Amino acid sequence: MNKRVITFGEIMLRLATPGYQRFSQTDIFDATFGGGEVNVSVSLANFGISTAYVTRLPDNDIGKSCKEILNKFGVDTGHIILGGDRMGIYYLETGAVARGSKVVYDRANSAFSSLKKGMIDWDEVFKDAGWFHWTGITPAISPGATEVLEEALVKANEMGITVSCDVNYRSKLWKEGNKVEEVMPRLIAKTNVLIGNEFDAEKVLGVPINLPPEVEYSKFTFGFVAKQLMQKYPKLEKVITTRRGTISANYNTWVGIMFDGKQVIESSTYQMTHIVDRVGGGDALMAGLIYGFLTYPDNSQKIIDFAVAASFLKHTISGDVNNVSLEEVEQLMKGNIGGEIDR
Numbered sequence: 547m548n549k550r551v552i553t554f555g556e557i558m559l560r561l562a563t564p565g566y567q568r569f570s571q572t573d574i575f576d577a578t579f580g581g582g583e584v585n586v587s588v589s590l591a592n593f594g595i596s597t598a599y600v601t602r603l604p605d606n607d608i609g610k611s612c613k614e615i616l617n618k619f620g621v622d623t624g625h626i627i628l629g630g631d632r633m634g635i636y637y638l639e640t641g642a643v644a645r646g647s648k649v650v651y652d653r654a655n656s657a658f659s660s661l662k663k664g665m666i667d668w669d670e671v672f673k674d675a676g677w678f679h680w681t682g683i684t685p686a687i688s689p690g691a692t693e694v695l696e697e698a699l700v701k702a703n704e705m706g707i708t709v710s711c712d713v714n715y716r717s718k719l720w721k722e723g724n725k726v727e728e729v730m731p732r733l734i735a736k737t738n739v740l741i742g743n744e745f746d747a748e749k750v751l752g753v754p755i756n757l758p759p760e761v762e763y764s765k766f767t768f769g770f771v772a773k774q775l776m777q778k779y780p781k782l783e784k785v786i787t788t789r790r791g792t793i794s795a796n797y798n799t800w801v802g803i804m805f806d807g808k809q810v811i812e813s814s815t816y817q818m819t820h821i822v823d824r825v826g827g828g829d830a831l832m833a834g835l836i837y838g839f840l841t842y843p844d845n846s847q848k849i850i851d852f853a854v855a856a857s858f859l860k861h862t863i864s865g866d867v868n869n870v871s872l873e874e875v876e877q878l879m880k881g882n883i884g885g886e887i888d889r
């Protein structure tokens with residue numbers, strides 16, 4: 547199988563309050579770039595996988611510097627098209643303890659949202675590709691972005707390219723007249739590998755979970771839901787989720803579960819005693835999964851263990867992208883939990 551991975555979605559300027567400051571306290575923002583799909587490409591590039599990111603950026607200095615930064619990460623930006631008015635922005639206030647994080651989007655009329663059918667030459671993009679990744683953020687953005695995504699999915703299916711999706715449900719983006727439960731099913735019908743949970747199954751993908759309220763979610767309930775998803779969407783081969791268990795107010799566990807069509811497999815469990823930045827944790831998981839599927843396709847246990855270790859490390863890094871190497875993930879999988887100074 548060709549191992550080149552293509553991702554497609556919107557990248558935004560991320561303006562985050564420094565430390566744990568509230569929006570109303572800060573007079574400065576940390577400016578970086580991020581987006582659910584590009585984060586996957588950056589992680590994969592860190593793991594040595596050839597990857598190209600496809601999007602539309604404004605033809606101005608901000609769009610160009612974003613491209614340059616991606617090039618420095620080792621992501622192929624050759625298929626990015628330029629045009630449109632502006633780059634989307636998202637503001638982030640990082641929560642702590644009992645105060646959750648907040649995201650405010652400012653992305654209306656972005657270059658990506660004004661994408662139109664035919665603007666991207668998917669034949670060209672998929673020439674050497676083995677994998678295509680998208681998320682549920684894209685069809686929430688605009689009808690044009692949805693049409694371009696559908697063109698990509700049809701082409702990827704025709705060419706036998708593996709397709710993955712993270713449902714990434716963003717309630718603030720789905721607007722009246724664009725209903726998640728109407729749009730997502732036809733896109734998931736063209737997808738092979740899915741990150742999604744019980745909520746996504748029921749509210750986004752039209753699979754009622756029918757579990758009595760007293761039943762606690764476990765790997766078995768997930769397996770049950772994943773099987774129903776596969777019945778409804780026959781192209782699905784693997785369904786993955788993560789669980790954050792609360793042990794005490796400031797001590798969580800982090801574990802992944804995968805249904806691989808035959809078995810339900812649980813990853814090693816990590817103790818999340820402190821979170822630096824959880825944005826991008828799911829993207830780090832997806833990149834770890836893709837790396838695993840491409841590298842040891844028959845070892846489901848190793849795939850989910852690698853992905854969860856990568857995602858756990860992401861929670862220690864500020865910014866959207868998982869700046870960790872293959873070696874660092876592998877060390878963690880061997881039980882080498884950091885904490886010491888490497889000198």
Ligand SMILES: O=C(O)C(=O)C[C@H](O)[C@H](O)CO
Pocket residue numbers: 556580581582583585636683716825826827828829866
């Ligand atoms: O929420 C979005 O649309 C983003 O792309 C912002 C973040 O980059 C994304 O949530 C990370 O997964």
